[in-house]
Amino acid sequence: MLTMNDVIREGHPTLRKKAKEVDIPPTKEDHQLLKKMMEFLVHSQDPELAEKYELRPGVGLAAPQIDVSKRMLVIRTTDHRDELVELALLNPKIVSHSAETTHLEGGEGCLSVDREVTGIVPRYARIKIEAYDLDGKKVTKRLRGFLAIVFQHEMDHLNGIMFYDRIDEDDPFKKQLPPHEVIKRNEQNEPFS
Incomplete structure (x- = not known):
């Protein structure tokens, strides 16, 4: 079982590397690792288990955060219809995106960052x-x-990018050019990964 002791923190070199592609079909080891990563999210979102194992609640986890530089990530949260979504993905990529930007009202958090970062x-x-x-x-x-x-946020981890790299240093609370929409953070105020 993965715990917070398995999660590396900012400053660790693996968090700044571009992760390597995974063989498809995945090896038994990669398959098991992805399942363990999802299990971590499930446990971290259960208040009793999170307290018992001292887990910070999270909605996402990328393999580099557990010191495995491979293009693997898991997400467990609700979608815009409030339905539970569980994604366990290998070699993910964004193939298209909207021109419209957004951000979280309360900022982003990360299991690999033990401090609050505003912006x-x-x-x-x-x-x-x-x-x-x-x-x-x-x-x-x-x-x-x-x-x-x-x-x-999780894709950034696969590319060696931390969420705070995207905050404007000169004006951390600068709004993006319209159109722009603000997403309220999920009720548990959980960090992503």
Whole structure:
């Protein structure tokens, strides 16, 4: 079982590397790792288990955050219809995106960052993604709102980018050019990853 001790923190060199593609179909080890990553999110979102194992609640986790430089990520949160979405993806990529940008009103958080970082993190409001699932099947999905933001945050981890790299240093609360929409953070105020 993965715990917070398995999550590396900012300053660790793996968080700044571009992760390597995963073989498709995935190896047994990669398959198991992705399942363990999802299990971490499930446990972190259960208040009793989170307290028992001292887990910070999260809605996403990328393999580089557990010191595995591979293009693998998991997401577990609700979509714009308030339905639970669980994504366990290999070699994900954004194939198109809206011109419209968005951001989270309260800013973004990260399991690899133990401090609060304030400022607007600009993201695309809608994205189309391609990836491979646990069975090695190619999937295409359209994501929007909070789910799209979480996906982009996790994708950044695969490319060695931390969320605060996207905050304007000179004006951290600068609004993006219109059209712009603000997404309210999920009720639990959970960090992404």
